[in-house]
Amino acid sequence: MTWTNYHNHCKYCDGVEEIETHVQQGIIEGVVSLGFSSHSPVSFENKWSMKEKDIPAYLKDIQAAGEKYFGQIEIYKSLEIDYFPQQSGVIKKWVDNLDLDYSIGSVHFVDAFEDGMPWEIDGPLMTFEKGLEEIFGNDIRKVLEKYFEYTVQMLEKDCPTILGHLDKIKMQNHHRLFFDENATWYQDLVKQALEVAAKSGVIAEVNTRGLYKKRASETYPGELGLRLLKKFGIPICLNSDAHQSKEIIGEYKNTAVLLKHLGFKELMVLKNNSWQAMPFDVNGIHW
Ligand SMILES: [Zn+2]
Ligand SMILES: [Zn+2]
Known part of the structure; x- marks a missing residue:
């Protein structure tokens, strides 16, 4: 089996293990191209982001692993960067300043509580319910509109x-039903965001974390989003969002089965430092 994974967290953010541990496990699991994407530093205290002072060590460890395992696996440096509308160009800044090989842009925060603390939308149910009530007066549709508005802004302004x-x-819908994912208004939000994605040149990840953590019944995006990605011809890559080395290809095989069933023929991979589309089947990428 031959796989790639460009979404990995290690001890420098909210993972626990050394970069080298992920690399060694990757080699065992057939990963041939692996990217590290710690949560980028942010301006407020939290448990998951990297500390800015750790960046040199992070980059050095990635570089060292790339050299040590050269010929066995390709190693790339990146960050998972939070999008906030008030911080324009933050993704481009990190990429330029640290000479990253690629970037992942994610929306984890929508709006903020009265004290200015950004509201985390993929945290515990209690935090989600608190923000929903205090910031959005329990109007879930407004929350979703804002979440996808941020996504669209990121794609348009800082892709x-x-x-x-x-x-x-929608992982929150796994805790209790906040909204109907079959509702036209919700499906339109996903569709509109992906129409912008199609024009932006972005690669959409198919993220398996919700599945192996049992926090979701589908990948992110789920089948609705996957069908639209296919329809709009948006390139995809397969990522596990691993926070432990044992998660490095979590749920890849089942997801590859689904992707083949939906008609996907290629996955985007970083090979020799350039992005290219490669055919795949349920046993991996035709590297
Ligand atoms: Zn994330
Ligand atoms: Zn992540």
């Missing part, structure tokens, strides 16, 4: 290489 977990907010 990353990879669009992180397009519809991750």
Whole structure:
């Protein structure tokens, strides 16, 4: 089996293991091209983002692993960068300043509480319910509209290489039903965001984390989004969003089965430092 994964967290953010541990496990699992994407530093205290002071060590560890395992696996450096409307150009800035190989742009925060603390939409149910009530007066549709508005703004103004977990907010629907994913208004939001994605040149990730963490019944994006990605001809890559090395190809095989069933023929991979589309089947990429 031959796989790639461009969405990995290690001890420098909210993962726990060394970069080298992920690399070694990747080699065991047949990963031939692996990218690290710690959560970029942000301006407020939280448990998951990288500390700015750790960036040199992070980059050095990635570089060292790339050299040590040269010929066995390709290693790339990146960040998963949070999009906030008030911080224009932050994705481009990180890429330029750190000479990253690629970027992942993700929306994890929508609006903010009264004290200015950004509201985390993919955290615990309690936090989600608090923001829903205090910031949005329990109007879930307004939340979804704003979430996808941020996604569209990011794609239009500060487009990353990879669009992180397009519809991750629907993981909250796994806790309790906040909205009907079959409602036309919701489907239109996903469609509108992907229409913009199609024009932006972004690669959409198919993120398997919700599945192996059992926080979702589908990948991010789910089948609705996947069908639209196919329809609009948006290139995709397969990522596990691993926070532990054992998650490195979590749910890849089942997801590859689904992707083949939906008519996808190629996955985007980084090979020799350039993005290219490669055919795949349920046993992996034809590297
Ligand atoms: Zn994320
Ligand atoms: Zn992530």
